[in-house]
Amino acid sequence: MPLIELHNVGKNYENDGVVTPALAGVTLNIEEGEFVALMGPSGSGKSTLMHILGFLDHLTEGEYRFKGEDVSNLEKDALAMHRRKDVGFVFQFFNLLAKSSVLENVMLPLIYAEVPKAERIKLATKALESVGLGHRLKHLSNQLSGGERQRVAIARAIVHNPAVIFADEPTGNLDTKSGEAILKIFHDLHKAGHTIIMVTHELEAAENAERIVKIRDGKVISDTKNHQRRFGAYHK
Amino acid sequence: MRFFDLIATSAESLRRNKSRSFLTILGVVIGIAAIIIVMALGKGAQNLILSEVQSIGSKTIAVAPGRHPNGLSDMAAIFTDSLKQRDVELLQKKENVPHLAAIMPLVFGSQAASFENNSYRPTIYGVTPLFSEIYDTYPEQGEMFTDDDVKNQNSVLVIGSKIKEELFGDNDAVGQKIKISNQSYRVVGVLGKKGQSSFVNFDEAIIMPYTVAQKQIFGIKYLNRLVVQADDEVNVAQTVEDITITLREAHGITDPEKDDFFVETQEQAMETVSSITDILTLFLVAMAAISLLVGGIGIMNIMLVSVTERTREIGLRKAVGATYSEILSQFLTEAVMLTVFGGLIGIVSGLVVSTLAAWVLGQFVAGWEPQLPLNGVFLGFGVATIIGLTFGIYPARHAAKLDPIEALRYE
Numbered sequence: 001m002p003l004i005e006l007h008n009v010g011k012n013y014e015n016d017g018v019v020t021p022a023l024a025g026v027t028l029n030i031e032e033g034e035f036v037a038l039m040g041p042s043g044s045g046k047s048t049l050m051h052i053l054g055f056l057d058h059l060t061e062g063e064y065r066f067k068g069e070d071v072s073n074l075e076k077d078a079l080a081m082h083r084r085k086d087v088g089f090v091f092q093f094f095n096l097l098a099k100s101s102v103l104e105n106v107m108l109p110l111i112y113a114e115v116p117k118a119e120r121i122k123l124a125t126k127a128l129e130s131v132g133l134g135h136r137l138k139h140l141s142n143q144l145s146g147g148e149r150q151r152v153a154i155a156r157a158i159v160h161n162p163a164v165i166f167a168d169e170p171t172g173n174l175d176t177k178s179g180e181a182i183l184k185i186f187h188d189l190h191k192a193g194h195t196i197i198m199v200t201h202e203l204e205a206a207e208n209a210e211r212i213v214k215i216r217d218g219k220v221i222s223d224t225k226n227h228q229r230r231f232g233a234y235h236k
Numbered sequence: 237m238r239f240f241d242l243i244a245t246s247a248e249s250l251r252r253n254k255s256r257s258f259l260t261i262l263g264v265v266i267g268i269a270a271i272i273i274v275m276a277l278g279k280g281a282q283n284l285i286l287s288e289v290q291s292i293g294s295k296t297i298a299v300a301p302g303r304h305p306n307g308l309s310d311m312a313a314i315f316t317d318s319l320k321q322r323d324v325e326l327l328q329k330k331e332n333v334p335h336l337a338a339i340m341p342l343v344f345g346s347q348a349a350s351f352e353n354n355s356y357r358p359t360i361y362g363v364t365p366l367f368s369e370i371y372d373t374y375p376e377q378g379e380m381f382t383d384d385d386v387k388n389q390n391s392v393l394v395i396g397s398k399i400k401e402e403l404f405g406d407n408d409a410v411g412q413k414i415k416i417s418n419q420s421y422r423v424v425g426v427l428g429k430k431g432q433s434s435f436v437n438f439d440e441a442i443i444m445p446y447t448v449a450q451k452q453i454f455g456i457k458y459l460n461r462l463v464v465q466a467d468d469e470v471n472v473a474q475t476v477e478d479i480t481i482t483l484r485e486a487h488g489i490t491d492p493e494k495d496d497f498f499v500e501t502q503e504q505a506m507e508t509v510s511s512i513t514d515i516l517t518l519f520l521v522a523m524a525a526i527s528l529l530v531g532g533i534g535i536m537n538i539m540l541v542s543v544t545e546r547t548r549e550i551g552l553r554k555a556v557g558a559t560y561s562e563i564l565s566q567f568l569t570e571a572v573m574l575t576v577f578g579g580l581i582g583i584v585s586g587l588v589v590s591t592l593a594a595w596v597l598g599q600f601v602a603g604w605e606p607q608l609p610l611n612g613v614f615l616g617f618g619v620a621t622i623i624g625l626t627f628g629i630y631p632a633r634h635a636a637k638l639d640p641i642e643a644l645r646y647e
Contacts, residue, residue, distance in 0.1 A: 077559045077561075083554075089555050089556070095548060095551070099252045109556040
């Protein structure tokens with residue numbers, strides 16, 4: 001059973017009676033452990049697709065099954081429950097709490113998941129160590145460089161061991177060197193078995209994924225295996 | 237989200253904006269402090285007046301002419317001449333009022349008094365020697381006039397300490413003659429310094445036989461008050477009833493609505509005083525509450541600004557799984573923490589200021605005691621919480637309703 005099954009999914013935005021379609025007829029399956037890049041120019045609908053997959057938004061047509069469960073028509077609170085349990089997000093602009101410490105930032109999802117404090121510290125420390133920031137736990141997030149901030153954001157996305165990690169242009173706001181380091185971390189996470197869905201319009205970033213789904217005008221225009229992975233092919 | 241985490245998260249957010257948090261709660265601080273001060277001073281004033289009423293004695297019953305006034309427009313009802321000497325004699329009869337221990341007619345008014353070139357305008361009380369016992373006030377020099385002086389209408393009087401100073405200075409007053417309305421009166425006693433007590437300032441009073449005051453000074457045939465003492469506290473109610481029945485019969489009144497006198501006990505007087513001061517305090521508290529309202533609106537305003545500023549934070553919290561009610565609770569908790577903390581500061585500063593004020597007042601008004609208005613403290617906490625909830629709900633709902641995608645994109 002695929003982790004994610006989309007069947008004929010559509011999304012329309014309605015504003016003052018004017019209906020604007022953002023997605024139409026998207027059918028897509030994603031298996032557990034896959035590293036998928038969603039590519040497309042801005043306005044193509046790739047972000048909308050990620051929001052629907054990541055339980056941030058509702059679809060208006062079609063069906064979405066997550067781990068076999070129909071999640072097409074969930075209430076807002078039910079979506080929130082899926083977000084706290086099943087997914088982790090990495091954003092282009094990091095979205096860290098500036099005046100909070102690195103550790104506090106990473107512990108945030110665990111607060112809503114009602115994990116006891118001692119356990120929170122343990123899990124967050126472990127997640128930060130895995131992205132190479134074990135020595136920066138007490139720093140405030142606004143004392144870090146861009147690359148380090150994004151690593152904190154990745155630690156926050158994996159701290160509760162979600163089923164899928166969503167990354168929205170994770171290197172879009174970083175210099176080349178920091179961006180490379182971040183892509184390497186995603187590569188390693190994938191190697192460790194995580195399912196990753198990355199939205200990007202940069203080919204270089206997409207080349208890390210093992211599968212590239214191209215989207216234009218709200219439709220999937222190509223869905224191909226990537227045979228030239230930049231950090232080298234490997235077998236699970 | 238666990239309750240403790242909710243508290244910790246909210247406290248953390250407030251801590252990050254210390255100076256703003258403090259400025260936000262100033263309105264609540266001032267409002268709560270004002271309420272505490274008003275209540276403390278109101279209670280102080282009430283206790284002071286009550287202690288004066290109490291000093292009349294719980295066995296004392298006053299009979300006044302007219303009806304018990306039912307309001308300001310009814311005040312004219314007090315000034316009637318329905319109480320006469322005959323009423324005193326009727327009340328003294330054992331078969332009419334068995335528990336009456338003593339009765340003292342009272343007339344009073346103001347009249348200029350002079351000695352040689354000095355003059356002063358004291359309040360003149362026409363009484364009987366019982367006066368000393370009822371008001372616990374005795375001459376320091378000389379003696380009180382006697383029942384015979386009352387009966388024979390002798391022109392004698394006892395003066396208060398201030399009158400003695402004004403008219404005689406350091407010289408002896410006893411045996412001297414004071415002029416009031418061109419008549420001479422011999423001073424037989426000087427009262428000790430006592431100050432204000434039972435609403436009467438005895439230092440500035442002249443005491444004389446009521447028969448003399450009625451006839452020679454005020455030129456009246458009626459009495460202003462009858463002061464009755466019951467033989468025991470437990471018989472006060474019975475005595476009030478006996479007096480009422482006797483006077484109605486004597487005045488030919490069948491309809492109690494048309495009474496031309498009213499009987500008041502110390503207990504009733506205290507109730508009246510309490511209700512008046514309570515109303516005054518309530519009125520002032522209501523005024524202070526306006527500043528709380530303004531403070532609450534200030535909090536709502538700042539919370540709305542804070543929600544806008546923290547839009548991305550709210551988006552992030554939602555992205556990691558916060559529900560509508562969790563965001564709502566967080567912002568509501570922040571608002572309530574702000575106002576309760578403000579209330580706490582307000583209560584403490586209100587208590588400090590009112591204690592200082594009571595101390596200053598105590599220097600001028602004897603018997604003014606500092607008060608700890610416990611009900612004000614509870615009221616302060618309650619009101620602070622309610623303000624936090626009332627004025628916090630709108631910004632909190634605003635935050636909780638934000639769409640996570642739009643909030644995350646907010647610049």
